[in-house]
Amino acid sequence: MIQSLKSVFKIHELRQRILFTILILVVYRVGGHIPLPGVDTEALSIAAQSFQNTLLGLYDMFAGGAFQKATVFALGIMPYISASIIIQLLGAVFPYFQRLQKEGPEGRKKLTQLTRYGTVAISALQGYGVAIFLQHMNAGTSAQPMPVVPNPGMGFVLLTVLTLITGTMFIMWLGEQITDRGIGNGISLIIMIGIMVRFPNVIFKEVTLISEGVRSLFAEVILLGLMVLTIGFVILLTQGTRKIPVQYAKRVVGRKIYGGQSTHIPLRVNTAGVMPIIFAQSLMFIPSTITTFMGDVEWLQSAMRIFSIDHWFYWLVFGLLIIFFTYFYTAIAFNPTEVADNMKKHGGFIPGIRPGKRTAEYIDNILTRVTLPGSIALAIVAIFPYILMNVMGIDYDLASFFGGTSLLILVGVALDTLQQIESQLITRHYDGFLKSGKLRGRRRF
Known part of the structure; x- marks a missing residue:
């Protein structure tokens, strides 16, 4: 390294x-x-x-x-x-x-x-x-x-x-x-x-809590371990793919032969990225935003109790919205019919599956099954900071680095930047950050 x-x-x-x-x-x-x-x-x-x-x-x-x-x-x-x-x-x-x-x-x-x-x-x-x-x-x-x-x-x-x-x-x-x-x-x-x-301010707060005896050093070690495990889980979720094998038939164009190679379609476990959490969080914050502007209205304050971030009903609705928006955004971001048509135009096919409509249905079926565990894992990552706030009593700024939008963006952008640096090194015949030239975060599910 x-x-x-x-x-x-x-x-x-x-x-x-x-x-x-x-x-x-x-x-x-x-x-x-x-x-x-x-x-x-x-x-x-x-x-x-x-x-x-x-x-x-x-x-x-x-x-x-x-x-x-x-x-x-x-x-x-x-x-x-x-x-x-x-x-x-x-x-x-x-x-x-x-x-x-x-x-x-x-x-x-x-x-x-x-x-x-x-x-x-x-x-x-x-x-x-x-x-x-x-x-x-x-x-x-x-x-x-x-x-x-x-x-x-x-x-x-x-x-x-x-x-x-x-x-x-x-x-x-x-x-x-x-x-x-x-x-x-x-x-x-x-x-x-x-x-x-915001991270330096969070560290300063934690050091202050330790020096004042509010939180023990052992509790901080546990939090650090949880953060490492959570980041590892998010990396697996971000890099996880389901590979569908694809073969291209040989074509003779003039004096050259094209095709005849095997490749794959990488279906990501989390195709939608961080967008489902952003959409769901925007909807979940609407009640509290309205309450802020409306002032001390009694019935609004009563209704806000179940929409508080420390209430189980908030977690349940938030998780269901994330699952819904994951499927919704995946359907927009990835079109199986278009992928199947492009494969057919270039002589590609999935072994054992007829090109065209049957290929699109096959890809859509796999994408639907892969998205379900991905959406559930995404919901768990989003809700985990709120659980920590209730169980361990940590504040919102620190909890946001244990999951949710913040951690997904940090991990996704960091991996993307690291991959670009890695490719620059390998292109110039240097060893990358890993000898194989590939990030170990890539997993097949």
Whole structure:
């Protein structure tokens, strides 16, 4: 491992890519500390304490804490992600977007352009909502008001909307620069860094608890062991695949012979990735978000007891929603009929299965069976942090690193970046991080 790390910095191009990526991420973090003009940051820090278990808290996690601080990067990269998801969903419904997805580089270029336009539109809508929301926030009382925006008005709204749109587009540009000139997927790395910035604060809290005698060193060792086991389980879930063997018949084109090879279709156990948890969590946070805005309404407070994150009913509904959205998003992300048609066009077939409709049905049947354990495992990973909060009494910031959206994103992005570095090393005849040149996280189920 040490020798491989040395090899990384021996290769000039790879070293330049890594340093460029680090520089861009530093720029992103600096922008995450520049507050919006016209906002009282002290009053905002007091008023934002109610964000933690609401939809705003989920949004703040993707923005790397910038939303809670009302910085120029307050919207983060979420408008771009939302626009990308909308374009992808439209591709499953409208023929125009389906054609663009099949047109190769030109089609992808057009989809990227539409995604950028969508990002501007979503940023404008969300920026207007943030401006209005900030104007109505008050950290004080009716007797001693402490408004977050001392001088509200249309000027503040327009300036805030323009600033937030610019911030989001700049983040999107930074992500594209990392993808083109750095290492790894730029957008994913930006989200990952936004999550990781909370980890030093979590460590500081745990050290303080040990020094004050609130938590024993033995309990911390147990937590560390659980974290290692959980990360290992998430790696297996992320890398697990079911391989379907495929053979290609020999074809004679002119004087050349094509095909005659054996390969496989890797069906991932978790094809949907982290998206089911994001969708399910967004729905589960709606009641608490409404309660935050509605105030102390008695019947809402009573209903919120069963939608609290420490209630078993919340865990049950959350898990069922994750299973549902896993199947839903897998059906959108992977089309067995399209895969079967492409195989048939290129002379490929699954041994013992007729090409065409029967092949599509066979792939769909296997995908359905593989997705079930994957969705259940995904639900367990998502619920595990809430169980730890109840059993061991740890706070939300620490628990979020034991599962859920945070851990899945961290593991997925880290594995993807590591694979890209590994391929760069092997291409230049260096040993990778493993002698075989493959990550051991790959498993066949």
